[in-house]
Amino acid sequence: MSFLEITRSTLIKDIRLEWRSKDAINAMLFFALLVVVIFSFSFDPDAEESRRIAGGLIWVAFLFAAVVALNQTWARELRNQVLDAYRVSPAPANPLFLAKALGNFIFVSILELLMTPLFVIFYKLRALGPAWELVPIALLGTWALVINGTFFAAISLRTRSREIMLPLLLFPISLPALLGMVNATTAVLTGDAPARFWIALLLAYDVVFTTACLFLFELVLEAE
Amino acid sequence: MKRGFTILAVVTAVLLCFGLYAALIAAPTEQTMGNVQRIFYYHVSSAWTAFLLFTINFVASIAYLLRRNTTTDIVALISAEVGVVFCTVVLVTGPLWARPVWGIWWTWDPRLTLTFALWLIYVSYLLLRRFSTSSQAAVLAAVLAVFGGLDVPLDYLAIRWWRGQHPAPVIGGGGSLDAHMWYVLLINVAAFVCLAWLLCIVRYRLEVLKREVEETQALESLMEAGR
Numbered sequence: 001m002s003f004l005e006i007t008r009s010t011l012i013k014d015i016r017l018e019w020r021s022k023d024a025i026n027a028m029l030f031f032a033l034l035v036v037v038i039f040s041f042s043f044d045p046d047a048e049e050s051r052r053i054a055g056g057l058i059w060v061a062f063l064f065a066a067v068v069a070l071n072q073t074w075a076r077e078l079r080n081q082v083l084d085a086y087r088v089s090p091a092p093a094n095p096l097f098l099a100k101a102l103g104n105f106i107f108v109s110i111l112e113l114l115m116t117p118l119f120v121i122f123y124k125l126r127a128l129g130p131a132w133e134l135v136p137i138a139l140l141g142t143w144a145l146v147i148n149g150t151f152f153a154a155i156s157l158r159t160r161s162r163e164i165m166l167p168l169l170l171f172p173i174s175l176p177a178l179l180g181m182v183n184a185t186t187a188v189l190t191g192d193a194p195a196r197f198w199i200a201l202l203l204a205y206d207v208v209f210t211t212a213c214l215f216l217f218e219l220v221l222e223a224e
Numbered sequence: 225m226k227r228g229f230t231i232l233a234v235v236t237a238v239l240l241c242f243g244l245y246a247a248l249i250a251a252p253t254e255q256t257m258g259n260v261q262r263i264f265y266y267h268v269s270s271a272w273t274a275f276l277l278f279t280i281n282f283v284a285s286i287a288y289l290l291r292r293n294t295t296t297d298i299v300a301l302i303s304a305e306v307g308v309v310f311c312t313v314v315l316v317t318g319p320l321w322a323r324p325v326w327g328i329w330w331t332w333d334p335r336l337t338l339t340f341a342l343w344l345i346y347v348s349y350l351l352l353r354r355f356s357t358s359s360q361a362a363v364l365a366a367v368l369a370v371f372g373g374l375d376v377p378l379d380y381l382a383i384r385w386w387r388g389q390h391p392a393p394v395i396g397g398g399g400s401l402d403a404h405m406w407y408v409l410l411i412n413v414a415a416f417v418c419l420a421w422l423l424c425i426v427r428y429r430l431e432v433l434k435r436e437v438e439e440t441q442a443l444e445s446l447m448e449a450g451r
Binding site: 158165169172176177198204 | 351371379382386
């Protein structure tokens, strides 16, 4: 099978599994909803203030919720030794990784699509800057989260208390991406400053770490 | 080996004592900041030592991924451990100085933020080492170290731009330093690097012994099982 075929079949398998069980998406959605409600209770800002803080709140909610999905990425493959079977098969490691990352990208994107209207309603948001820029920010930011998230989930699979380990590894490395997403979103919402630099930074982050992940994933997969 | 260690220990002790004397008594008192400025000699020395150790960790991790020999793995581990210790010293002495001089304990100035980010990355590295159950823990840790190394320039860019839009607090004297102060600083840097080196050697021996013990125990239990 070629690279693309393996990616596609793994991706379709994951989506089908998720479609039938809806484990990750339900947990993520409910978790993000709780975060939104709790933030809303604790701050209750006016429109001006919420424009300044909403960028941070949105991404923190998405980040925490994404960890729920990321933790399930590989745990699913441990049952029935699927990962061991994959390791002994002649299939290369990268298509598996790419399929997992794409799957997470789709799940987290669905979460964002569903949660953004709620944020807009609860925080009375209206962008003062060019709102279309939020689309590339969301795409690049989500990819930044899931690419390293998928990778570190595979690393934390080989540790004790793996569910706790993932955020501990992921968050420090994600600092520049988080700064990028939050500041770009805030720049668009307040309209004070151009978001271009931050989008470029996110793009650079995505390129650097996608390359690094693809180079190093095989080592992680083989490290039992 | 043993003699080299003793010599290094003596040199370190002498340098540390002399450095302490030079920093607290011999160095001229700074005009505006007064005696508070003397913490600078320890702060900067620790910072340089920590950055040196983190660089060693990055290089050793890449070397380990390429060559897979145990020595580079142990070097990576101990340089991260000792580096975190010195980085903690930096993060503690910084606020001690900042409170009387800037009037605040902490600010998200680029340099402070970057040092803190580095500290976070290496603490997570040590956590991974501690919690790893895989026999390939060294590979995973080396991979994480490479990610950390790639992260630093991006962090730097992000933090520079993030704070660049705001007026930065005044950083002591705009970078010029009295010749005598330079001399005291360099003595202290030498002392701290020697101290780090000493700690690394001790830690290295300990790690080698620890691994030997683990190996022996594993062998013994194998032989028990075979009987």
